[in-house]
Amino acid sequence: MTWGTPLKQNALRILLLGSGELGKEMVIELQRHGIETIAADSSGGAPAHAVAHRHHIIDMFDPEALQHVIGQERPHFILTEVETVNVDVLAQAEAAGIRVVPNSRTVALTLNRESIRRLAVEELGIPAGPARTVSSYDAFQETITQMGLPCFVKPASSAHGQGLTLVTHSGETAAAWNCAAQASRRNHASQVIIEKAVDFDFEITLLAVNAVNGLHFCEPIGHQHRPGSYCQSWQPQSMSAAALGKAHDYAEKIVRALGGHGVFSVELFIKGDQVWFSEVSARPHDTGYVTQLSQNINQFALHVRAMLDLPVPEIKLIRPSACAVILAERPGQFITYSGMDEALAIPEARLRIFGKPNARLHRRLGLVMAGADTIETACKRACEAASKITLSITDDPPGPCREPGERENTQPSNAGP
Ligand SMILES: Nc1ncnc2c1ncn2[C@@H]1O[C@H](COP(=O)(O)OP(=O)(O)OP(=O)(O)O)[C@@H](O)[C@H]1O
Ligand SMILES: [Mg+2]
Known part of the structure; x- marks a missing residue:
């Protein structure tokens, strides 16, 4: 494969559907290879929007909106970072010669928990815990009774943990159904999957x-x-x-x-x-x-x-390492981060702040990674470093950010009597 220079006629263009923190890293890596990147997402200010050559804010389920962006950008590749995409449009794009990564059938299969399970369990014979997909509350209740608790209730369309509930008591079932059904509807689907909780180490x-x-x-x-x-x-x-x-x-x-x-x-x-x-x-x-x-x-x-069909080298582990996430503890429009100095004083700590425009309860806003001689120490370091980052989340605009070295509540040193 050959490619030219970004923003020129001979550029290799890649359209990313979903522009979260993983998308941001993908865009950075693609740009290291001299590739023109276009990031689409359903909301503005998404992390990958900040680093891509161009971005679009569209409902990626909407066939016309997605077709329009594909027609306008004429990408050579389409990458998906989220499940909220119109898979029929991806299949059409693939048929028209655009490379969908890894292919449109896989994107369609993996965004539906039932279809990927069917492939793994029924076609490939891979063991999995009991599961059943239902479309009505009655069938849901009946399945829970037959399967027994504890079980996980999830939207049948994969949704990055949204709408997932671990049900341990019968009193929790109605709320779990509502939560999963609501998340499912947001993804233009109606089914809910009930999985018996697997007892794992x-x-x-x-x-x-x-x-x-x-x-x-x-x-x-x-x-x-x-x-x-x-x-x-x-x-x-x-x-x-x-x-x-x-x-x-x-x-x-x-x-x-x-x-x-x-x-x-x-x-x-x-x-x-x-x-x-x-x-x-x-x-x-x-x-x-x-x-x-x-x-x-x-x-x-x-x-x-x-x-890109480039060879992959021998993959080597160079250091036991761990990662701990920084989560929002409340929703809000303005996020102020502090404690980065203390976090990065921890040996081998590295920080990623995703730059999300606002917070929702439990939204992932960043993470800290740390290496060590052992996994135990790496985990301890990463968790300790993450705990040093404090978030102030407000709905009212905060004051301007402080300059390096500037302290909170510092009196001007030359203040006269
Ligand atoms: N059947 C199960 N038995 C035991 N634990 C489960 C089961 N299903 C889910 N879990 C727990 O919940 C977590 C999230 O579930 P799952 O990976 O299916 O959801 P998801 O929406 O894809 O979330 P994510 O995007 O974080 O992977 C799992 O990693 C596991 O810890
Ligand atoms: Mg998962």
Whole structure:
């Protein structure tokens, strides 16, 4: 493949659908390769908008709006970062010769929890916990009664943790249905999936990279969640050789069945030597940020290399590393960050503030990564550093930001009597 210079006639143009923090890293990595980037999102001020050559604010479910942007920008590639996209338009774009990464069928399959589960469990024989998709409240109640608690209730369309509830008591079922059904409707769908809670020791994301020079695996990434968002991830997650072998085998089966070049984030539950399928997305993963510190080549660079049919090098773990997220504790229009000096005084700490324009409850606003000789120390460092960042979230405009070295409430030193 050859390409020219961004903003010139011979540029290679990539349209990114979804412009969050992962998209921002993708845009930066694409620009390192001299590629023209266009970032679309449903809201303005999205993190990737700040770094792309151009951006659009559109409802990506709306076929006309999406077709219009594709027609106007004439991208050579389309990348998706979110599930809220019109997959029919992607299929048409692909038929017209635009490369959808990794392919439009995979985007369609992975944004629906039931269809990707069917592929993994029924076609590929990968173990998974019991699950059922329903469209009515009666069927939902009946399924919960049959399946028993605890169970997870989620919108059938994948939605970055939105609309997900762990139900442990029968009194929680109605609220869980409402929450999942509402999130489902936001994605122009109506179905809700009920999954029996899998009793696991730990869960991993296995990043598999399908590239022109073969299939490559990263070391497993362990992660921990609290409802709606992951709060910590680390790499490597130690696991038995038997479980790792199964994880590689299942991930390879999934990647081969889906096809196309790129990073595939395969989420799995592990107990001893047993491995269960959780979900898969065909792009870098939020728990995979840690690879910016832990690996010789991070997940964003791997995705770019793979999609451009460039060879992927041997992937090496260079340092046990961990990542802890910074979450908003209330909604608000203005966010002021402080404590960065204290956070970065922690050994090997690195900070990412996503630059989101406003806060929602539990919205991920940034993260801290840290390396160490051991995973335990890396996790401790990352959590400690994240706890040093304090957020002031308001609806009223705050004062201007302080200059470096300037202190709060400092009296002018030359103030006369
Ligand atoms: N069936 C299950 N058994 C046990 N834990 C589960 C199950 N389903 C979900 N979880 C827990 O909830 C987390 C989020 O679930 P899931 O990955 O399906 O949601 P998501 O909307 O895709 O969120 P994300 O974008 O953060 O991955 C999982 O990583 C796991 O910790
Ligand atoms: Mg997940």
